[in-house]
Amino acid sequence: ERCGPGxxxxxxxxxxxxxxxxxxxxxxxxxxxxxxxxxxxxxxxSAADYWISSINLTNxxxxxxxxxxxxxxxxxxxxxxxxxxxxxxxxxxxxxxxGNYGTNNRWYAVSSGGVMxxxxxTFVTPVLTAPVTYWVSSYNAITGCEGERVPVxxxxxxxxxxxxxxxxxxxxxxxxxxxSTVGVNGNHNQWFDAQTGGTLLDTTASFATPYLT
Numbered sequence: 465e466r467c468g469p470g471x472x473x474x475x476x477x478x479x480x481x482x483x484x485x486x487x488x489x490x491x492x493x494x495x496x497x498x499x500x501x502x503x504x505x506x507x508x509x510s511a512a513d514y515w516i517s518s519i520n521l522t523n524x525x526x527x528x529x530x531x532x533x534x535x536x537x538x539x540x541x542x543x544x545x546x547x548x549x550x551x552x553x554x555x556x557x558x559x560x561x562x563g564n565y566g567t568n569n570r571w572y573a574v575s576s577g578g579v580m581x582x583x584x585x586t587f588v589t590p591v592l593t594a595p596v597t598y599w600v601s602s603y604n605a606i607t608g609c610e611g612e613r614v615p616v617x618x619x620x621x622x623x624x625x626x627x628x629x630x631x632x633x634x635x636x637x638x639x640x641x642x643x644s645t646v647g648v649n650g651n652h653n654q655w656f657d658a659q660t661g662g663t664l665l666d667t668t669a670s671f672a673t674p675y676l677t
Contacts, residue, residue: 465535467609469509472534474516475502479527482518491515491529511535540566540602540611549619556589556618558598563611566602575599575613595619624650640673 476485487503488494515529541563571587572578599613625647632642644653655665
């Protein structure tokens, strides 16, 4: 058996009293494909049967043929997975849908070879402090066939520092302009009307309030 289309090398041992083995693609009659203890098949994309016999070259006697069955298993398709972005250090949970013909996923830190990190549909990373790429494939636990690996990138972005701004006052009713400085690793400020949630009011360094009473 093998995973996916391809050739196979069939090996055998000569039967008692025989000198060499013969390979056929029919249980009786048909053309002789090869003579020898091993036989390389053509490219196979589906199950196939071959038959083998042993022959005594001195007396010309040939044994009954014995069937050799070849099974071609489907290679699992690649899993469905998406890149992840997170602000700040995190232990990320990466879900991936198992590819067709697979039973579960396998996770790696490299595109080929390497040590398997986990065998599960979902992978939980260690705490990440910088961007990293993992690789995931789908595997069939029944056939032992594993598909290609696909990358999944986890982007870890630095959380900007708190902006610098000061309470502002005025005499009487009117509008105010509140100045601020963008925090470290930020590129602009966002103004809200609540400590959490609320409505985004503006995205400038200085915020002009509405008319206040």
